[in-house]
Amino acid sequence: GIPLIALALTLPWILFPTPSTRWLNNRLITLQGWFINRFTQQLLLPLNLGGHKWAVLLTSLMLFLITLNMLGLLPYTFTPTTQLSLNMGLAVPLWLATVIIGMRNQPTAALGHLLPEGTPVPLIPVLIIIETISLFIRPLALGVRLTANLTAGHLLIQLIATAAFVLLPMMPTVAILTSIVLFLLTLLEIAVAMIQAYVFVLLLSLYL
Amino acid sequence: DLDKMLFFSQNDELLVQLSHLHTSPNSQAPVPALPEKGGKTRHGIIPEELFQLLYPKTGVTGPYMLGAGLLTYILSKEIYIINHETFAAACMGTVIIYGVTKFGPDVAAFADKLNEEKVQKAQEVKDLAMTSLAQAIQDEKKEQWRAEGRQMLFEAKRNNVAMLLETNRRERVHMVTNEVKKRLDYQIALQTLHRRMEQEHMVNWVEKNVVTSITPQQEKASIAKCITDLKVLAKVQQAKTTA
Numbered sequence: 001g002i003p004l005i006a007l008a009l010t011l012p013w014i015l016f017p018t019p020s021t022r023w024l025n026n027r028l029i030t031l032q033g034w035f036i037n038r039f040t041q042q043l044l045l046p047l048n049l050g051g052h053k054w055a056v057l058l059t060s061l062m063l064f065l066i067t068l069n070m071l072g073l074l075p076y077t078f079t080p081t082t083q084l085s086l087n088m089g090l091a092v093p094l095w096l097a098t099v100i101i102g103m104r105n106q107p108t109a110a111l112g113h114l115l116p117e118g119t120p121v122p123l124i125p126v127l128i129i130i131e132t133i134s135l136f137i138r139p140l141a142l143g144v145r146l147t148a149n150l151t152a153g154h155l156l157i158q159l160i161a162t163a164a165f166v167l168l169p170m171m172p173t174v175a176i177l178t179s180i181v182l183f184l185l186t187l188l189e190i191a192v193a194m195i196q197a198y199v200f201v202l203l204l205s206l207y208l
Numbered sequence: 209d210l211d212k213m214l215f216f217s218q219n220d221e222l223l224v225q226l227s228h229l230h231t232s233p234n235s236q237a238p239v240p241a242l243p244e245k246g247g248k249t250r251h252g253i254i255p256e257e258l259f260q261l262l263y264p265k266t267g268v269t270g271p272y273m274l275g276a277g278l279l280t281y282i283l284s285k286e287i288y289i290i291n292h293e294t295f296a297a298a299c300m301g302t303v304i305i306y307g308v309t310k311f312g313p314d315v316a317a318f319a320d321k322l323n324e325e326k327v328q329k330a331q332e333v334k335d336l337a338m339t340s341l342a343q344a345i346q347d348e349k350k351e352q353w354r355a356e357g358r359q360m361l362f363e364a365k366r367n368n369v370a371m372l373l374e375t376n377r378r379e380r381v382h383m384v385t386n387e388v389k390k391r392l393d394y395q396i397a398l399q400t401l402h403r404r405m406e407q408e409h410m411v412n413w414v415e416k417n418v419v420t421s422i423t424p425q426q427e428k429a430s431i432a433k434c435i436t437d438l439k440v441l442a443k444v445q446q447a448k449t450t451a
Contacts, residue, residue, distance in 0.1 A: 030319045075297035161299075162292035181299045189303070 012071055016063075036063070043203060050105075051206055061090070062199045069150060069191035082151045084143065091143035098205050099135070138205060146198055153188045160184065 016032065040059050044052055065081065072079025080086050102109075164177040248256040254271070262270035282288045422430075 028319075030322050031315065034319075034322055073300060075293040075300065157296050158292065161296040165292040165295050178295075178299065181296065182303060185296075185299050185303050 012067065015067065043199070047203075047206065054203075054206065057094075058199055058203065061094075061202075062195055065146075065195040065198060066192050069195065070189070072150070072154065073185070073188060073191070079150055079154060081146055082154060084147045087143035087146045088139070091139040091146075094202055095139040095142065095205060098202075138201075142198060142201060146194060149194050150191065153184075153191065156184055157181065157188065 036059060039062060040055055043058055044055055047054075068079060068081050071077055072081070103111075160177060160181045164174050164181060167173045167177065250256055250259060259271050262274070266273070283290070
């Protein structure tokens with residue numbers, strides 16, 4: 001077949017032109033700039049000043065993941081975020097960073113988050129264990145959530161497309177399957193929302 | 209950065225090399241203008257220039273035939289194989305085209321609105337500055353006119369004050385003359401009094417001296433004379449009445 005890898009390597013660069021030094025830009029740059037501004041504004045709302053240092057990292061992470069997932073929806077592409085290794089590689093360091101920074105700056109408050117308020121006294125030991133478990137399971141959850149969602153989506157697309165393709169000689173079923181695939185595709189373009197969830201959960205773990 | 213601020217030019221034919229434009233910090237040259245709209249495309253993807261390129265040789269249907277031929281070639285020689293991914297691609301394409309055609313104009317209008325708002329804000333500032341400056345010019349002219357008028361006002365006021373001073377001076381002069389006259393009258397009265405008193409005194413003295421100088425002898429002689437005079441007069445009178 002055609003070396004589509006060439007297309008896959010070159011075409012995505014068109015999507016994000018370098019922000020120009022002009023004051024008024026073309027529509028694409030204006031829209032991207034507006035989107036980034038809104039996103040960063042929303043992201044930084046609950047944070048105090050120390051959290052603002054994470055703005056660049058989180059925004060670029062968001063853009064990275066959105067691009068990866070959206071481009072992965074095109075037919076002959078490979079989505080890196082379907083691999084657990086990449087997602088864990090993103091999740092564990094970032095989560096660990098939030099925990100360590102929290103511990104370093106205000107250790108008592110960071111440890112204090114382990115115990116919700118107003119628990120009856122006998123439950124405290126059990127609750128601390130449970131909270132610790134939930135704390136440590138967070139990176140796992142982040143990475144695996146992303147991986148699982150994307151992999152599942154891609155897999156479903158592939159399977160249903162194959163089924164529809166095989167059933168093409170026998171017409172009617174194909175129509176129904178087509179509609180299902182279409183619907184699934186639109187849902188899958190809520191891969192973007194996945195990224196929102198990812199970054200947002202990452203943000204929530206910022207008790208900086 | 210006013211030297212980087214740019215308003216749209218009317219020239220659509222100008223294409224811009226964006227790759228090395230003002231990336232070093234020393235460049236001061238003005239940035240060339242961007243075309244106002246993007247390049248024209250047909251069906252959203254294929255630029256219009258391709259059609260213009262092929263028009264002289266192949267007419268209107270040229271590029272379409274080229275596309276159809278290419279497609280047939282690719283499919284027949286199995287350079288591109290139809291498999292299940294084609295199906296997925298077709299569905300994805302449908303979704304994308306549907307989304308673009310439905311929401312495209314709205315998004316484009318939104319982007320244009322963002323730019324418009326930016327321009328409008330700057331324009332407002334500029335307009336506000338201009339109106340305030342024009343207003344300032346008007347006020348300045350009015351102040352100048354008022355300053356001229358003030359000259360006349362000063363003249364009138366100066367005249368007023370001069371008149372007041374003159375009136376005051378004349379009143380005082382009157383008063384002075386009156387006072388002086390009073391004093392002089394007083395002196396005159398004093399002098400007339402003196403003279404009258406001297407006269408009276410002299411008259412009294414003369415009378416007194418005359419009276420005292422009348423000696424008894426003179427007194428007797430005068431009385432005798434008076435008596436003889438009276439007798440004479442009586443005789444005359446008697447003569448008159450009996451005559």
